[in-house]
Amino acid sequence: RRHPDDFNLPGRSNMTAYKPDIHVYVDTSGSISEDDYAGTVKALIAITRKLNVNLYFTSFSHVMSETTLINARGRTAAQMWNQIKNTPKVTGATDYRQIWNYILADKRRQQEFSLIITDFEWTPPSSRVRHPKNLYYAPCTSMTYAYTRQCAEFFAKRMMHIDSSIRRRMLF
Numbered sequence: 001r002r003h004p005d006d007f008n009l010p011g012r013s014n015m016t017a018y019k020p021d022i023h024v025y026v027d028t029s030g031s032i033s034e035d036d037y038a039g040t041v042k043a044l045i046a047i048t049r050k051l052n053v054n055l056y057f058t059s060f061s062h063v064m065s066e067t068t069l070i071n072a073r074g075r076t077a078a079q080m081w082n083q084i085k086n087t088p089k090v091t092g093a094t095d096y097r098q099i100w101n102y103i104l105a106d107k108r109r110q111q112e113f114s115l116i117i118t119d120f121e122w123t124p125p126s127s128r129v130r131h132p133k134n135l136y137y138a139p140c141t142s143m144t145y146a147y148t149r150q151c152a153e154f155f156a157k158r159m160m161h162i163d164s165s166i167r168r169r170m171l172f
Contacts, residue, residue, distance in 0.1 A: 020113050021049065023056040023067070027118035027140070029094040030061070036140040037089075040117050045080045048072040056112075057084060060099060061092035087106065094122040103132040115171075120151035124158045131163040138171040148172075 026040055048055045048070070055070040065088040070080055099116060101111040103109045114135045137155075154169060159166040 021054040021056060021110075022051075022056070023109070024111045025058045025060050025064075025099050025114065025116045027062055027094060027116065027133055028059040028089050028091055029119075029121070030091060031094070031119055031121050032140060036119070040140050041081065041084050044117075045072075045077050045084070048080070049075075051076060055080075057087055058099075059087065059089045060095075061090050062095045063090050063092065064096075064098055064102065065090050094118070096122055097125065100130065100132055100135070101143045102135065104130055105137060119148060120155040122155065122160055123153070126161075128161055131159075131166075136169045 002042060013062060024044060026037070026044075028037060039079050044055060044057075049072050051136050052073060054072060058067045059065045068083070068087040070083050075083075096116065096118075099114075103112075103114055112134060114125075114132065116135065116137050117140060119135060119140050120137070139152065153172070155169065156166050163169070
């Protein structure tokens with residue numbers, strides 16, 4: 001700063017921090033309503049545009065859809081909404097293990113920031129399996145907090161043998 005004692009004068013910042021793209025896995029199982037899905041997608045669009053990063057979008061249930069790159073740079077929210085609306089959406093029961101295996105199968109994906117947006121209605125396997133270190137969990141946007149919290153607590157208790165720091169990976 002030219003005048004460090006005058007906080008009213010704006011400083012100049014040269015931020016060169018790396019902003020990784022975000023890979024989001026959106027739960028589209030039978031327990032997720034259309035309102036939950038739409039609210040989640042709108043929140044993702046807002047976050048992606050604010051951060052000015054690309055979004056890799058995958059819907060999942062017991063199967064995963066193909067991943068779609070949603071480019072936020074220079075796009076309006078409506079353009080992004082249309083692109084997501086045209087992506088495949090799968091339905092069925094919930095299974096996170098396919099996502100874990102998908103991430104762990106590629107070194108680049110292991111380095112990405114990955115986020116599962118879900119209602120937490122899934123029981124982890126009783127055996128020990130590998131869990132990606134850069135994978136986080138967030139609740140669907142329009143579900144009731146009490147119910148989501150109850151499901152998340154059950155999920156966290158059942159995940160302790162797989163990842164003892166799972167509570168730190170749950171973003172709410």
